[in-house]
Amino acid sequence: MSEATAVSETHDDHHPSDWDYVKIAGILAVLTTIEVLTYFESVFTFFETRWILLTTLFVLMVVKFWLVARMFMHLKQDKPILSQSFAAGLALATGVYLVTLFAFDFFFSA
Amino acid sequence: MFTTGFKFYFGLAVALVLSAVVYGYATGGEHVGPVTWGWKGGVGDHVGYTMLMAGGVVASAVSFVIVAFRDADPSAQAHYLGVDEIVPTASVTGSYWPVVAAFGAGIGLLGLVLTPVLFVGGIVACSIAAIEWMMDAWADRATGDASANAALRDRVMAPFEIPVAATLTVAVIVLAGSRIFLNASKNGAVLWAALIAIAIFGIGILYAAKPKMNRNVVAGLVLTCGLAVIAGGIVAGVDGEREFHHHVPHGDDHGDDSHAEDDHSE
Amino acid sequence: MSTATATADTHHDHDSHATNTGISNNKLAMWLFLSTECLLFGALISTYLLYKTRGNGDVLPTDIFDIPFTSVSSFVLLMSSLTMVLALSAVTRGEMDRGKAWLLVTAMLGGVFIGGQVYEFTSFYREGLGYTTNPAASAFYTLTGFHGVHVSLGILMLMSLWVAAQQGKLTQKNTETVEIVGLYWHFVDIVWIFIFTVIYLIPPA
Amino acid sequence: MTITEEPLALGSGVTFAQRPLGVLTRPQAQGGWKDWVSTVDHKKIGIMYGVAAMFFFVVGGLEALLIRTQLAFPDQGFISADLYNQIFTMHGVTMVFLFIMPLAAAFANYLIPLQIGARDVAFPRLNALSFWVWLSGAIFLNTSWIVGGGGANCGWFCYSPNSGIVFSPTHGVDFYAVGLLITGIASLVSAVNLIVTCLNMRAPGMDLMRMPVLTWMLLVTQFLLAFALPVITVALLLLLFDRTFDSQFFDPDAGADPLLWQHLFWIFGHPEVYIIILPSFGIISEIIPTFSRKPIFGYTAMVFSGIAIGFMGWGVWAHHMFVSGIGPISVAAFSMATMFIAVPTGVKILNWLTTMWGGKLHFTTAMLFATGTVAMFTIGGLSGVTHSLAPADTQQTDTYYIVAHFHYVIFGGGVLGLFGGAYFWWPKVFGHFLNEKRGKINFWLMLIGFNLTFGPMHVLGLQGMSRRIDTYSAGYGFEFWNLMATIGSYLIAISVVVFFYNVWKSKKEAVDLPPPGPDPWDARSLEWSIPSPTPEHNFDELPQVESFDHWWFQKYDIDDEGKVVRIANTDDVAQDGSATDVHLPSPSYWPLVLAIGLPLIGYGIIFNLWLCVLGGLLTGGAIYAWVLEPVDDPDAGHGHDDHHDEAAELAAVASGAGSDNEGEG
Incomplete structure (x- = not known):
């Protein structure tokens, strides 16, 4: 029991507090709101320009992805090997499927 | 050796088989049909005969199981445990299963009159009650120690109870929620989804902020909201879905039109 | 004699249970599993992207997306990640009551998300987009359905944790169990972050 | 999640009534069939993998003989065209998924914990699960002969639309899809398990760069499996949905693109080639140094070339598709990548040769198989390079030249190495040698x-004979070489019979022979520091590893003049296996129960969805019972708490359940 307490204390030292989590969730909420706003192109006319729209969406997606993985999944505090293994899967997936879509002329027909 | 349980079930079996035979002949059985399960000659009314005979078979099977496993046989248990006499143990807890079974039977009967869905629901409730009741009864007598009996029961039943209960709980939320959304208008669905989520989230925040809150208040709140969602789901489900408009694709956008069909039935 | 030595050895063995990487077996296994899931969802997402315009003359998913509703359900899933991490945080501190509450809230929010998906599928079907209507439809339902199955399994795990906690079998020393289920839950969430942008929000050119 | 914290306490001092009537208790059998079905011991699981794999080797081999018999002479009608399709398909599927992969898994299971100095794998029960799920999938796959209206008939790659309901109306392809999904679950679970084992369970001092090459190659293999299987899982599910639920993934009429299947299949399929070949590379990397009496040459290069093969294996899949019209840029890129992957492979071959260079070579049977592997794989590798040239490949595609190439790689590179491994580790596993004389007969027969x-087949291919053709006409010049090939195939069959005879006879003879002792080959890695056969607890005392080839350096040293000198007798430094109170994880029935549930779900998808409910209940119940069951049987009376705490094997099992539920769609 004492051991468990000790462990939890050390955890407390470097893990964010509940309030930090709420703040991160707040950021995520704001980012999601911006994402949804792109849907209303007629109101925010600059989203009618496709490259602005795509860039915005992709940047926001990556930031959200990053925030959840780093903060909520504790990759920031955990050993690097976990980030590495996850990054390996992610990179491999991105690589092979982008090449596949490329081979289908996906990026030029669109 | 022959316990009360065996005597009861065996008697029941004999009675049922006899009445099946009598019923068979009474409703037009011929030759030795009712005696030989219809091997030579008819058995009369099939449904009644089958039900009575099946009941008889089941009862006799149960009676043999009771003998074979020496269930509730104090002398066998005493022998097994190496003691002179079994100390009768009080039933560990009160049981709700008889109530569930009765409820299930009632629902099932109602279902016979109203809708097959209720009938199936009643059957399911009765089956669950039967299994749980049997397991409780078995575990109550497994050893002389009440807490060990409870642990034994859990060891066998928990692997099924936990996932099934969890699935049912979630299924209720999912079903009720989706019925409400389907019943509402397109924008209404958005509103309802947001409202329900906010309610859940809100209760969570409330509780997290004041964990020392009166338990009854929390329970009441959760119960009220849960019941509201379920009731909403039932009402919405009975009321039916809103009208959907079959989307007509704007033809030339999607190339080859020759395959366009109106019938999307699966 | 040999027994005594061996006992000492086993103690030694147990002392060295601090794994080579310093991460418990279970957690490492979960992360590896999640890494492989990237390949799984990647294949489904690319299938949809490849087929999203193959309507065969029929209605396409992109024609009937209900962005406002999906936004709400995405929001719900995103916030369930917050409640999950709050549950873990509470269990870590040993506040089992609060932890249980957040676990239940997370599961229920997941339930709302799945309810939303049932609604979405039903309404799409009524509007003419059946599973077999065209390649775009098949790919869309398979992708989002797969995600739905993952969420449902996550809910099952959360509910099981809640039951275990309710029975007093899940305590502070099982913090890591909660953390591992949490990892799964967050992963399902980040997959949806991807799906929401790439499948729903990017309009057809 | 160790739910049951304490032993079931029975009050009133009734201690011997711990197993009340009808209570399913934790298995505790020592010996007998109950021991085997409930074991979680990585060594027993490894042996079961080996036995089952050899069974399917015979099945696949008989299918091969049928093929060769049909093709021995022109215009034969020995088997019908339809049956021929089924047989060559099932031959490929059986050999790849039910023979080589599980045989490699047998070595991985048995040897990884021993080579890294561990008591068991990271998740012993998941390990048992992998085996049983794999076996149930394998049996399921083969029941299609009986209940599925025949085997799959679309080739092991099952190209769409050939695999669609129109061209494959029987259930064969359904069994193919579901069967491979089930075996895929097994491989995925075992991959995760073994990766965690390698990363987390190493003995003190066993750094990653001190692990034997075999363990390294197996680790790379497990990574490849872990990342490749989800891709084939998706492909198979899409195929299954197309066939079962009329989805539109591969139907060109509906606007779908059958080429998608080829991409998904080969994204998995090419890493699969390395999954097959790398374990064999690892095995011969253990055999060659041992019988050359030299350390392996370029250990680091060996490891990194293995890793490089693992990585580059992901960038070459489309070279299987050069003639499918994927466009000039793709062809050029994949052509280049394919040429590059020959580099790390060449590094390995050079390292083996250099290891042997100047060594005192002992040509035992194991060594013969190992050198045979190097030679045959080199031939296969070179013919592979000819495929990387897209114009040449265009000529060779779908001819017997391809068949020749991949058999030189998979049989010559893979199977020969695995047989070598069998001869090498047989004394360690079973405590007696396989007879060397018969072994050499076995080797030469097999090689010839x-x-x-x-x-x-190289010649036949270049002459233009197509693969997958059930017969050929006389007069095209195919007769002579086909007859030779058929004779050769029967020679292989005889060599396999010799192997089985050797296994049987050697066991009988072993009674009169002295036991091999812990280290019969004077080898280098840790598994040789413990008695043969391996005691149940592996190591009496976990080794403190100080260098690569730690065990060898306990026996030998290098003096000032650079000469090798013996510093200790093997028996003095080896462990005697006498530890008695070593704590081991308790056996369990649940992996088996769970594995029985999965094929029921499979039959359910194909025949009647109600069966899915039954299978689902069995699977779900088993998962929960598993999670609720403590790792250690509290009744078994072990003194210690186990530290593989089970936390979320829940989660890990749920991964299995995940794929399984996904299977239900």
């Missing part, structure tokens, strides 16, 4: 038969 079978 192999070359006689597949060598001529």
Whole structure:
């Protein structure tokens, strides 16, 4: 029991507090709101320009992805090997499927 | 050796088989049909005969199981445990299963009159009650120690109870929620989804902020909201879905039109 | 004699249970599993992207997306990640009551998300987009359905944790169990972050 | 999640009534069939993998003989065209998924914990699960002969739309899809398990760069499996949904693109080639140094070339598709990548040769198989390079030249190495040698038969004979080489019979022979520091590893003049296996129960969805019972708490359940 307490204390030292989590969730909420706003192109006319729209969406997606993985999944505090293994899967997936879509002329027909 | 349980079930079996035979002949059985399960000659009314005979078979099977496993046989248990006499143990807890079974039977009967869905629901409730009741009864007598009996029961039943209960709980939320959304208008669905989520989230925040809150208040709140969602789901489900408009694709956008069909039935 | 030595050895063995990487077996296994899931969802997402315009003359998913509703359900899933991490945080501190509450809230929010998906599928079907209507439809339902199955399994795990906690079998020393289920839950969430942008929000050119 | 914290306490001092009537208790059998079905011991699981794999080797081999018999002479009607399709398909599927992969898994299971100095794998029960799920999938796959209206008939790659309901109306392809999904679950679970084992369970001092090459190659293999299987899982599910639920993934009429299947299949399929070949590379990397009496040359290069093969294996899949019209840029890129992957492979071959260079070579049977592997794989590798040239490949595609190439790689590179491994580790596993004389007969028969079978196929292919054709006409010049190939295939069959005879006879003879002792080959890695056969607890005392080839350096040292000198007798430094109170994880029935549930779900998808409910209940119940069951049987009376705490094997099992539920769609 004492051991468990000790462990939890050390955890407390470097893990964010509940309030930090709420703040991160707040950021995520704001980012999601911006994402949804792109849907209303007629109101925010600059989203009618496709490259602005795509860039915005992709940047926001990556930031959200990053925030959840780093903060909520504790990759920031955990050993690097976990980030590495996850990054390996992610990179491999991105690589092979982008090449596949490329081979289908996906990026030029669109 | 022959316990009360065996005597009861065996008697029941004999009675049922006899009445099946009598019923068979009474409703037009011929030759030795009712005696030989219809091997030579008819058995009369099939449904009644089958039900009575099946009941008889089941009862006799149960009676043999009771003998074979020496269930509730104090002398066998005493022998097994190496003691002179079994100390009768009080039933560990009160049981709700008889109530569930009765409820299930009632629902099932109602279902016979109203809708097959209720009938199936009643059957399911009765089956669950039967299994749980049997397991409780078995575990109550497994050893002389009440807490060990409870642990034994859990060891066998928990692997099924936990996932099934969890699935049912979630299924209720999912079903009720989706019925409400389907019943509402397109924008209404958005509103309802947001409202329900906010309610859940809100209760969570409330509780997290004041964990020392009166338990009854929390329970009441959760119960009220849960019941509201379920009731909403039932009402919405009975009321039916809103009208959907079959989307007509704007033809030339999607190339080859020759395959366009109106019938999307699966 | 040999027994005594061996006992000492086993103690030694147990002392060295601090794994080579310093991460418990279970957690490492979960992360590896999640890494492989990237390949799984990647294949489904690319299938949809490849087929999203193959309507065969029929209605396409992109024609009937209900962005406002999906936004709400995405929001719900995103916030369930917050409640999950709050549950873990509470269990870590040993506040089992609060932890249980957040676990239940997370599961229920997941339930709302799945309810939303049932609604979405039903309404799409009524509007003419059946599973077999065209390649775009098949790919869309398979992708989002797969995600739905993952969420449902996550809910099952959360509910099981809640039951275990309710029975007093899940305590502070099982913090890591909660953390591992949490990892799964967050992963399902980040997959949806991807799906929401790439499948729903990017309009057809 | 160790739910049951304490032993079931029975009050009133009634201690011997711990197993009340009808209570399913934790298995505790020592010996007998109950021991085997409930074991979680990585060594027993490894042996079961090996036995089952050899069974399917015979099945696949008989299918091969049927193929060769049909093709022995022109215009034969020995088997019908339809049956021929089924047989060559099932031959490929059986050999790849039910023979080589599980045989490699047998070595991985048995040897990884021993080579890294561990008591068991990271998740012993998941390990048992992998085996049983794999076996149930394998049996399921083969029941299609009986209940599925015949085997799959679309080739092991099952190209769409050939695999669609129109061209494959029987259930064969359904069994193919579901069967491979089930075996895929097994491989995925075992991959995660073994990766965690390698990363987390190493003995003190066993750094990653001190692990034997075999363990390294197996680790790379497990990574490849872990990342490749989800891709084939998706492909198979799409195929299954197309066939079962009329979805539109591969139907060109509906606007779908059958080429998608080829991409998904080969994204998995090419890493699969390395999944097959790398374990064999690892095995011969253990055998060659041992019988050359030299350390392996370029250990680091060996490891990194293995890793490089693992990585580059992901960038070459489309070279299987050069003639499918994927466009000039793709063809050029994949052509280049394919040429590059020959580099790390060449590094390995050079390292083996350099290891042997100047060594005192002992040509035992194991060594013969190992050198045979190097030679045959080199031939296969070179013919592979000819495929990387897209114009040449265009000529060779779908001819027997391809068949020749991949058999030289998979049989010559993979199977020969695995047989070598069997001869090498047999004394460690079973405590007696396989007879060397019969072993050498086995080797030479197999080598000659192999070359006689597949060598001529190069010629046939270049002459233009198509693969997957059930017969050929006389007068095209195919007769002579086909007959040679058929004779060769029967020679291989005889060599396999010799192997089985050797296994049987050697066991009988072993009674009169002295036991091999812990280290019969004077080898280098940790598994040789413990008694043969391996005691149940592996190591009496976990080794403190100080260098690569730690065990060898306990026996030998290098003096000032650079000469090798013996510093200790093997028996003095080896462990005697006498520890008695070593704590081991308790056996369990649940992996088996769970594995029985999965094929029921499979039959359910194909025949009647109600069966899915039954299978689902069995699977779900088993998962929860598993999670609720403590790792250690509290009744078993072990003194210690186990530290593989089970936390979320829940989660890990749920991964299995995940794929399984996904299977239900």
